[in-house]
Amino acid sequence: MNVMFEGIGASMRRKEDLRFINGHGHYTDDINRPGQLYAIIRRSDRPHAKLLGIDTKAAKAAPGVIAVYTHADMAPDNLGGIPCGWQIHSKDGSPMAEPAHPILATGKVRHVGDPVAVVIAETRAQAKTAAELLEIDYEDLPAIAAVTDAIAPGAPVVHDEIGSNTCFDWHIGDKDMVDAAFARAAQTVKLDLTNNRLVPNAMETRCAIGEYDAMSGDYTLYTTSQNPHVIRLLMGAFVLHLPEHRLRVVAPDVGGGFGSKIYHYAEEALVTWCAGKLKRPVKWTADRSEAFMSDAHGRDHVSTAEMALDADGTFLALRVATIANMGAYLSTFAPAVPTYLYATLLAGVYKTPAVYAEVHAVFTNTVPVDAYRGAGRPEATFLLERLMDVIAHDTGHDRVELRRRNFIPADAFPYQTPVALQYDSGDYQTTLNKALANIAWDDFPARRAEAAGRGKLRGIGISTYVEACGIAPSKLVGQLGARAGLYEVANIRVHPTGSVTVFTGTHSHGQGHETTFAQLVADQLGIPFANVDVVHGDTNKIPFGMGTYGSRSLAVGGSAMVKAMDKIIAKGKKIAAHLMEASVEDIEFANGEFSVAGTDKKKTIGEIALTAYVPHNYPIDEIEPGLDETAFYDPKNFTFPGGCHICEVEIDPETGVTSVVNFVAVDDVGRVINPMIVEGQVQGGVAQGIGQALLEAAIYDDQAQLVSGSFMDYTMPRADDLPNILVGTETTLCTHNPLGVKGCGEVGAIGSPPAVINAVVDALRDYGVRHIDMPASPQKIWAIINAGAQKMAAE
Amino acid sequence: MYDFTYEKPTEIASATAILGKDDEAKALAGGQTFIPVLKQRLNKPTVVVDLAKLGLSGITVTPTTVTIGAMTTHAAVADSAEVAHAIPGLAHLASMIGDWQVRHRGTIGGSLANNDPSACYPAAVLALGATITTDRRSISADDYFQGMFTTALEQGELITSVTFPVPVASSYLKFKNPASRYAMVGVFIAKFDTGVRVAVTGASQSGVFRHTAFEAALSTNFTADAIAKIATPADGLNSDIHASADYRAHLIGVMARRAVAAAK
Missing domain, CATH: 3.30.43.10 (Uridine Diphospho-n-acetylenolpyruvylglucosamine Reductase, domain 2)
Structure with a gap:
């Protein structure tokens, strides 16, 4: 019989795709509850204004309207504001400014999109019409969108009670050591750069349905979330004051998250509260325009980076100063992103002995900013890898050799960086070598010359990176300011006839968990892939969980599954020992069979499961019936994927259009469970990285109006913007989790943007270009070429 | 709604x-x-x-004209071998409007009645000197377009068809807005025995316009070089986050030269 290999390392087709491709996915907006009402949120169209009054009379009288609520209507219930899950302390030891974040605005509105009132009606159209009838009396205030404007003297203050726009002024690293290194350095190189603000734009917009059961007092929230248990915790404990056993949160199929669906949003609390008030289910679904102004945005840094080097190009010290935009309010994990997910990565793949970084986080009249695919690590990587090429440009060192000279060597692991992290494993020379080979780096001059013959400017760019994911050890993150643990939970239920259901606290919203986890469990328990199902996304089904973000699901959630399976196997051995009249110490488990060492006696896991559930012949005095185990796994460290991305572009000098013509990624993501899924994850991440580098920008004007508030103006990458992306993997195993896995969800978005910009700068090398901020739009490149051409003509 | x-x-x-x-x-x-x-x-x-x-869709091709019913979809025009043979630039233009779904629903009459300043069809109609037939009269292209979203149509007047004279050669090149994919600059070149007409869409604050400097140069010398030295003034051109007026002025030249080279 020809048995197809379907265990760890097999490219199994994704189980979930059958329903997705056939249009049978079941998303939150597909759910309709009996008696359901519809909520429309009236949002501020002002960036910053005093809220003087809201006249709800006409809206309340409109056809179909059940209720209209403003902050004043919610105030008697003493609800909490939207909480922040991470506290940063400034250099001086003071805690970050943590302004109130009410569900509906009170006193002031602070960004375009700030929710002001909600209208509940029998139909969505009725609610929409009524919402237009709300008369809101504003007094406009001066507004700020750019971080540089937020810290300018006399700037308008977003939160009056703070007195300035500073959220925190934090630092990490040894300043004195860095200053000393700069004082003695043979050369120093400085680069100013920005990291452009992005709008996540998951394909499915956010949606939430609140439901209240007056008989039991139970609430249910159906929501587009990456982490239903976290939402239950934050909303129940901090906002609505509901205990866990009265609140169920369900996150069914979710159409993409990229971070934007991690956070607890006001709309979730709003529909749940409204359902309780009205004793009827209430649904809110964002349209795309609403998503642009209410989903947490990503990135938005302004930085200065300086490297001190000795004469031969060895790095001595790195100094970084960053201003990070928090937006108008603190989103759930916002303070962690430009600090512990960014500045701790500034050693990168280099053995720079001293690093010092200051991060000034500021409030502005913009949508809150939080983690977006990569969360801090793309910002660190873009800064470092642009700096590498600028150092090469300014000092004349070869950009590949400069990197090689400063790499942390493969034999130096575990490696303690000067900015807190300890990398467990990696091999940056190998991923670099493979990427150089895969793109035929040495033949590039010929390709450049050939392109020149066609009138095109061809450039090649490299990025070598490391990131930290698989978040994270609870004790450590607690010390760093997290207000939650970051373990993960798995329940493995072996059914009486030997099939298995896996309940995971992670959440799949495109990652293919139903396949990867089924492969993992099937492999470890020695049963067919088809006999394992994965359940996620419901707090009433899953014991607990912290959800999916930071490429943690396999490294942390998968490790929890291994721990639960260890318990299953340990119990199975006791049952097997009883059945085969052997000592437990002599029972071995392999390939789905319990055997007695040195004999041909064996029992399959199915036979053991049946015995556990039909315990006629069973060690009932020693162990309980059943074969169902739960494990909580708390990781020992972050995981550290790394690798090399190389991009090749061609620029049309007449139009300024950049085409990505070649892209190679070689990533070390640890052990690979499903190579096809890893390839897809990397390609998706690279697509977003190319989007950031060449296309995407959330643009606010100087009045803090969102100019790129729809797909008419916000350039989402499309298929024809993207090249074939050649993905390779090189593996060093994670040393501290049982699977040796690291995580692959974000590496594409982390490694790629500087590779693209380095290629663009390389293509324009004859025009005297040292740096280009993202996105490198046709207009921007044409302006550079045009200015260069005029300069050349003048000379 | x-x-x-x-x-x-x-x-x-x-x-x-x-x-x-x-x-x-x-x-x-x-x-x-x-x-x-x-x-x-x-x-x-x-x-x-x-x-x-209303029975307004369909394409009729004679040796000297192409007549397209107002409700004919972009896809029907793009897929018509007869149109592609008679006026290659027109078929090519239709093939690049929007996406697959838009092309199978959107119509030439709807596009012209709306007269979006970033729409493609107005460039073809103006450059080819087409005649717009309505339920009550015929309107020449030069009289039809009256600024962005403004046309010669009266209240209640319906376009029934558009008749294009068959040129010696034609072509359309579009620089797409990176986000919307509408024309940021679109240039249609039509070469007739009597001279060359050039129309530009997407670029101007007043909608589609004829580029008379290019027309004069190309009418005596139909080569890209003939217009290489003619700068297009940026005055009156649109400026937005994707393209300044200067950039648009530059792109008009680039698109026009490439359109001339591609004309057939």
Whole structure:
């Protein structure tokens, strides 16, 4: 019989795709509850204004309207504001400014999109019409969108009670050591750069349905979330004051998250509260325009980076100063992103002995900013890898050799960086070598010359990176300011006839968990892939969980599954020992069979499961019936994927259009469970990285109006913007989790943007270009070429 | 969208009667602009008159003309071998409008009646000197376009077809807005025995326009070099986050030169 290999390392087709491709996915907006009402949120169209009054009379009288609520209507219930899950302390030891974040605005509105009132009606159209009838009396205030404007003297203050726009002024690293290194350095190189603000734009917009059961007092929230248990915790404990056993949160199929669906949003609390008030289910679904102004945005840094080097190009010290935009309010994990997910990565793949970084986080009249695919690590990587090429440009060192000279060597692991992290494993020379080979780096001059013959400017760019994911050890993150643990939970239920259901606290919203986890469990328990199902996304089904973000699901959630399976196997051995009249110490488990060492006696896991559930012949005095185990796994460290991305572009000098013509990624993501899924994850991440580098920008004007508030103006990458992306993997195993896995969800978005910009700068090398901020739009490149051409003509 | 009355007449006279007597009545052709506008509640018509049953679609090609019914979809024009043979630039233009779905719903009449300054068809109609036939008269292209979203059409007047003279050579090149993929600059070149006409869409604050400096140069020397030294003034051109007026002025030259080289 020809048995197809379907265990760890097999490219199994994704189980979930059958329903997705056939249009049978079941998303939150597909759910309709009996008696359901519809909520429309009236949002501020002002960036910053005093809220003087809201006249709800006409809206309340409109056809179909059940209720209209403003902050004043919610105030008697003493609800909490939207909480922040991470506290940063400034250099001086003071805690970050943590302004109130009410569900509906009170006193002031602070960004375009700030929710002001909600209208509940029998139909969505009725609610929409009524919402237009709300008369809101504003007094406009001066507004700020750019971080540089937020810290300018006399700037308008977003939160009056703070007195300035500073959220925190934090630092990490040894300043004195860095200053000393700069004082003695043979050369120093400085680069100013920005990291452009992005709008996540998951394909499915956010949606939430609140439901209240007056008989039991139970609430249910159906929501587009990456982490239903976290939402239950934050909303129940901090906002609505509901205990866990009265609140169920369900996150069914979710159409993409990229971070934007991690956070607890006001709309979730709003529909749940409204359902309780009205004793009827209430649904809110964002349209795309609403998503642009209410989903947490990503990135938005302004930085200065300086490297001190000795004469031969060895790095001595790195100094970084960053201003990070928090937006108008603190989103759930916002303070962690430009600090512990960014500045701790500034050693990168280099053995720079001293690093010092200051991060000034500021409030502005913009949508809150939080983690977006990569969360801090793309910002660190873009800064470092642009700096590498600028150092090469300014000092004349070869950009590949400069990197090689400063790499942390493969034999130096575990490696303690000067900015807190300890990398467990990696091999940056190998991923670099493979990427150089895969793109035929040495033949590039010929390709450049050939392109020149066609009138095109061809450039090649490299990025070598490391990131930290698989978040994270609870004790450590607690010390760093997290207000939650970051373990993960798995329940493995072996059914009486030997099939298995896996309940995971992670959440799949495109990652293919139903396949990867089924492969993992099937492999470890020695049963067919088809006999394992994965359940996620419901707090009433899953014991607990912290959800999916930071490429943690396999490294942390998968490790929890291994721990639960260890318990299953340990119990199975006791049952097997009883059945085969052997000592437990002599029972071995392999390939789905319990055997007695040195004999041909064996029992399959199915036979053991049946015995556990039909315990006629069973060690009932020693162990309980059943074969169902739960494990909580708390990781020992972050995981550290790394690798090399190389991009090749061609620029049309007449139009300024950049085409990505070649892209190679070689990533070390640890052990690979499903190579096809890893390839897809990397390609998706690279697509977003190319989007950031060449296309995407959330643009606010100087009045803090969102100019790129729809797909008419916000350039989402499309298929024809993207090249074939050649993905390779090189593996060093994670040393501290049982699977040796690291995580692959974000590496594409982390490694790629500087590779693209380095290629663009390389293509324009004859025009005297040292740096280009993202996105490198046709207009921007044409302006550079045009200015260069005029300069050349003048000379 | 707001509530409205929906009518789907089968006679042109019925359609024009409804549209003529009510300023707030709107005609629905392919709906590829109008439906999104309705969904965003940017328009509140009393009556929507669906033109789908008026029998206005179809393509007729003679040795000297191509006539396209107002309700003919972009896809039908793009896929017509006869159009591609007679006016290659026109078929190519239609093949690049929007996406697959838009091309199978959107119509030439709807595009021309709307006269979006970033639409492609106005460039072909103006450059080719087409004649727009309505339920009551014929309008020359030079008289039809009267600024962005403004045309010579009267209240209730319906386009029934557009007739294009067959040129010696033609081509259309579009620089797409990176986000919307509408024309940021679109240039249509039409070469006739009597001279060359050049129309530019997407670039100007006043909608599609003829580039008379390019026309004069190309009429005596139909090569890209003939216009290489002619700068297009940036005055009156659009400026937005994707393209300054200067950049648009530059792109008009680039697109025009490439269109000349590609004309067939």
